[in-house]
Amino acid sequence: MKITILHAGYCTAPEHIAIQGGAWKHIHFPAMFAVLEHPRFGPMLFDTGYSQRFFDATRKFPYRLYRHATPVTMREDELAVHQLSTFGLRPRDITRIFISHFHADHIAALDAFARSRYVYLPHAYEAVRQKRGLDALTSAFLPDLIPADFDERAAPVDVHAAIPLPPEYAPFTRGYDLLGDESVIAVELPGHAVGQMGLIVRDEARTYFFVADAAWQGRSVTEHRPPHPLANLIFADPKAYRATLTDLHTYHQSHPSAEVIPSHCEETLSRLAPK
Numbered sequence: 001m002k003i004t005i006l007h008a009g010y011c012t013a014p015e016h017i018a019i020q021g022g023a024w025k026h027i028h029f030p031a032m033f034a035v036l037e038h039p040r041f042g043p044m045l046f047d048t049g050y051s052q053r054f055f056d057a058t059r060k061f062p063y064r065l066y067r068h069a070t071p072v073t074m075r076e077d078e079l080a081v082h083q084l085s086t087f088g089l090r091p092r093d094i095t096r097i098f099i100s101h102f103h104a105d106h107i108a109a110l111d112a113f114a115r116s117r118y119v120y121l122p123h124a125y126e127a128v129r130q131k132r133g134l135d136a137l138t139s140a141f142l143p144d145l146i147p148a149d150f151d152e153r154a155a156p157v158d159v160h161a162a163i164p165l166p167p168e169y170a171p172f173t174r175g176y177d178l179l180g181d182e183s184v185i186a187v188e189l190p191g192h193a194v195g196q197m198g199l200i201v202r203d204e205a206r207t208y209f210f211v212a213d214a215a216w217q218g219r220s221v222t223e224h225r226p227p228h229p230l231a232n233l234i235f236a237d238p239k240a241y242r243a244t245l246t247d248l249h250t251y252h253q254s255h256p257s258a259e260v261i262p263s264h265c266e267e268t269l270s271r272l273a274p275k
């Protein structure tokens with residue numbers, strides 16, 4: 001499988017919120033997405049980053065508050081569809097989009113891929129699908145980002161099909177073999193959002209563990225440094241968040257050559273982006 005790590009747009013937030021002991025300066029939170037080109041299942045995405053639709057969906061109150069809380073910058077040429085075209089991929093070529101969770105910066109370009117199936121943990125969507133107005137906003141969910149034909153294209157993970165993972169995935173013991181060939185293994189990473197899903201994939205050289213927002217900075221995982229306690233206000237389950245971060249730290253220590261990739265860590269993404 002060929003794996004390409006990109007981002008579409010970024011927001012800014014104080015570093016000391018993202019990681020304990022961070023500076024009092026604003027840093028970039030790039031919105032990562034990844035292209036997984038599978039020899040049999042074709043090109044697939046992990047999340048989508050921002051898109052123009054984010055700006056449309058936050059034009060009116062109360063959703064406008066989202067933009068104020070996390071000011072977003074996005075260049076036209078950063079859109080997922082534009083970047084894919086430089087790899088010779090058209091939006092219709094994307095067979096699946098693995099959705100880590102339903103926060104706006106992960107799903108803003110879902111509607112740009114007219115033929116993709118949407119793969120996610122069902123409780124992640126159940127937790128937000130009915131939310132509107134301030135209730136949606138406080139869950140970082142923008143209902144307008146859900147394509148009109150979402151339900152027809154939805155391919156939620158069968159949670160009854162969880163498999164015990166071999167010791168090489170420790171401390172993660174349960175996961176989902178999303179394509180049935182062990183090439184894309186999903187694990188639940190609870191805490192940040194209900195039903196957040198991480199992916200473990202491999203190319204010829206190494207293992208990549210996409211952990212979405214289970215950590216915001218690579219150093220949170222390597223140094224076991226959680227965000228500022230204020231961040232607990234926006235987490236679905238702060239206690240579960242800490243347990244997940246501990247598991248990721250343990251995983252990193254026992255798999256030092258594996259790349260653990262938080263979706264918004266500028267250092268990690270620039271190191272792994274195509275040169």
Ligand SMILES: [Zn+2]
Pocket residue numbers: 101103192193213
């Ligand atoms: Zn999130």
